[in-house]
Amino acid sequence: MxxxxxxxxxxxxxxxxxxxxxxxxxxxxxxxxxxxxxxxxxxxxxxxxxxxxxxxxxxxxxxxxxxxxxxxxxxxxxxxxxxxxxxxxxxxxxxxxxxxxxxxxxxxxxxxxxxxxxxxxxxxxxxxxxxxxxxxxxxxxxxxxxxxxxxxxxxxxxxxxxxxxxxxxxxxxxxxxxxxxxxxxxxxxxxxxxxxxxxxxxxxxxxxxxxxxxxxxxxxxxxxxxxxxxxxxxxxxxxxxxxxxxxxxxxxNLEAPDRFEIMEQMMPYIAKRMQEGAPLSIITRHILGLFQNLPGARKWRQALSGGNAKTFADLENAISNIKQAMKRTEDYMLEKQN
CATH class of the missing domain: 3.20.20.70 (Aldolase class I)
Known part of the structure; x- marks a missing residue:
């Protein structure tokens, strides 16, 4: 290199x-x-x-x-x-x-x-x-x-x-x-x-x-x-x-990125790492703090760290469940704002 x-x-x-x-x-x-x-x-x-x-x-x-x-x-x-x-x-x-x-x-x-x-x-x-x-x-x-x-x-x-x-x-x-x-x-x-x-x-x-x-x-x-x-x-x-x-x-003087956009950028990386054989949990443990200090922080952590591990066992289910977690977190934050 x-x-x-x-x-x-x-x-x-x-x-x-x-x-x-x-x-x-x-x-x-x-x-x-x-x-x-x-x-x-x-x-x-x-x-x-x-x-x-x-x-x-x-x-x-x-x-x-x-x-x-x-x-x-x-x-x-x-x-x-x-x-x-x-x-x-x-x-x-x-x-x-x-x-x-x-x-x-x-x-x-x-x-x-x-x-x-x-x-x-x-x-x-x-x-x-x-x-x-x-x-x-x-x-x-x-x-x-x-x-x-x-x-x-x-x-x-x-x-x-x-x-x-x-x-x-x-x-x-x-x-x-x-x-x-x-x-x-x-x-x-x-x-x-x-x-x-x-x-x-x-x-x-x-x-x-x-x-x-x-x-x-x-x-x-x-x-x-x-x-x-x-x-x-x-x-x-x-x-x-x-x-x-x-x-x-x-x-x-950088414009602050959106948290949900960051996760969208993270998705291809998660898919690549899982295709390499990495368990999803070793990746998601690093992103639990994404919504720290916001109303949806707890919902996000619960969605990624709780539940049945089998739901995240294969790539398709893993990506689907992460997207669902993002949607639930976003909905909860909007609800709190209103």
Whole structure:
């Protein structure tokens, strides 16, 4: 495949959907792209071992509609990361990102994720090897701190050490990660958000491209953050309330798409995936939030997740039932409006 330059051509600001394990799959990413052409999409974190030894096609394939798309890698072996970065470039990815933020016990044991913040020299070596292997951008996603390394000065030292490699794009989750004592879920909610540390990083290092992540849920909040940083990464809200991506289109003066039109565009994709043998449920679980915050949201979720599974077993019945669900949801919304 040829190198795709869509990220370089994407208009500022940089708005992205965070990499989320089991959530930002290729099915979700196809769906998310229908809301906004400028949002940058990330894969789930993929370890270098999974790519090298577990089948590259399985872990690297994506839909061409997903561009601009970033592959997030997990690993700490510079040579392996360089190899996987080169594979990502050959596969057509627009950018490669190194995960230095995941607090999971499983990845810590393999020296992956947030624990690497304690080893800035190793991260710098990894980024240097990755950059030498490719022509596409290489970026880092990290926390503001971990465990006993919680000060702004320590985060700045980490960033400065990595930036010496020539890396100039950092996505900062504005919470520390407590690797001892908190679960991954608790690490997403319990440590307080310190947005000011990320703002200060941009102020102290204006030459770097700094993006902020953590707890951001609305267009208004996004606008406020963009006064201080170069980009915003949206996490779980983009999954549970995907229409937020359409609302963010205001940043580029885009016309907001209609939810029902989005589903009409989604239908051929659902049919294609089912013809490939994918169970409908692994696709529909990503679209349950389409009507979030609207009167028909519950009707929509019930129609797609309840009832007899046999009704969705074959393609014809599946498409028919989804269309019926759309009609019932639309009728219910009109009824409520009147």
């Amino acid at each position: 040829t190198i795709n330059k869509n990220i370089e051509n994407t208009q500022s600001p940089r708005i992205s959907v965070a990499p989320m394990m089991d959530w930002t799959t290729r099915d979700y990413r196809f769906f998310a792209r229908l809301f906004n052409p400028n949002i940058i999409l990330y894969t789930e974190m993929v370890t270098t071992g999974a790519i090298i030894y577990g089948g590259a096609n399985r872990h690297l394939d994506y839909n061409h509609e997903e561009h601009p798309i970033v592959l997030q890698l997990g690993g700490s072996n510079p040579k392996d990361l360089a190899l996987c970065s080169k594979m990502a470039q050959d596969w057509g990815y627009d950018e490669v990102n190194l995960n230095v933020g995941c607090p999971s016990d499983r990845v810590q044991n393999n020296k992956i994720g947030a624990c690497l913040m304690a080893e800035p020299d190793l991260v710098a070596e990894c980024i240097s090897e990755m950059r030498n292997a490719v022509n596409i951008p290489v970026t880092v996603k990290h926390r503001i701190g971990i465990d006993n390394m919680q000060s702004y000065e320590e985060m700045l030292h980490f960033v400065d050490t990595v930036a010496e490699t020539g890396c100039d794009n950092f996505i900062v989750h504005a919470r520390i990660a407590l690797l001892q004592g908190l679960s991954p879920k608790e690490n997403r909610d319990v440590p307080p958000l310190r947005y000011e540390d990320v703002y200060r990083l941009k102020q102290d290092r204006p030459e770097l491209l700094i993006e902020i992540n953590g707890g951001i849920k609305t267009f208004t909040e996004t606008q406020e953050h963009l006064k201080y940083v170069d980009g915003v990464m949206i996490g779980r809200e983009a999954y549970h309330n995907p229409y937020l991506l359409a609302e963010l289109g205001q940043l580029w």
